[in-house]
Amino acid sequence: MSNCGGSRLNNTNTSGISGVSRLQRPAGYAYWIARTDLPNGKFLHRTFAVSKFGEEGARERAIEERHRQLESVTGVHLFHPAVASD
Numbered sequence: 337m338s339n340c341g342g343s344r345l346n347n348t349n350t351s352g353i354s355g356v357s358r359l360q361r362p363a364g365y366a367y368w369i370a371r372t373d374l375p376n377g378k379f380l381h382r383t384f385a386v387s388k389f390g391e392e393g394a395r396e397r398a399i400e401e402r403h404r405q406l407e408s409v410t411g412v413h414l415f416h417p418a419v420a421s422d
Contacts, residue, residue, distance in 0.1 A: 351395065355402045358386075358395070368398035372405035380405045 350358040351368070360366040366386040373379045382401045384394035 351399070353399060353402065355405070356395075356398045368394040370398040370401035370405060372402065372409060374409065380408070 345352070345354055346357075355371050356368065357371075358366065358368050367383045368386070369381060369383045371379055371381040382398075382405075384397040384401075386394045388394070389397060
């Protein structure tokens with residue numbers, strides 16, 4: 337998988353894509369998260385529950401959200417081959 341955004345992957349990253357990871361709470365609640373750090377120290381983030389969207393659905397939504405976040409910050413669209421274009 338490709339690392340979009342040019343950032344180095346964190347060792348907790350489970351997707352192979354910078355800014356997209358799968359997390360699981362101790363109570364068993366699992367979700368995929370898209371997160372983009374901003375220059376002012378704040379961040380954009382959005383989560384997608386595995387229980388609601390399924391494993392792949394939540395993952396794909398998080399990847400798409402990461403692309404939207406990057407576009408809103410940089411104005412540049414980055415394509416990842418895991419996301420099918422229509």
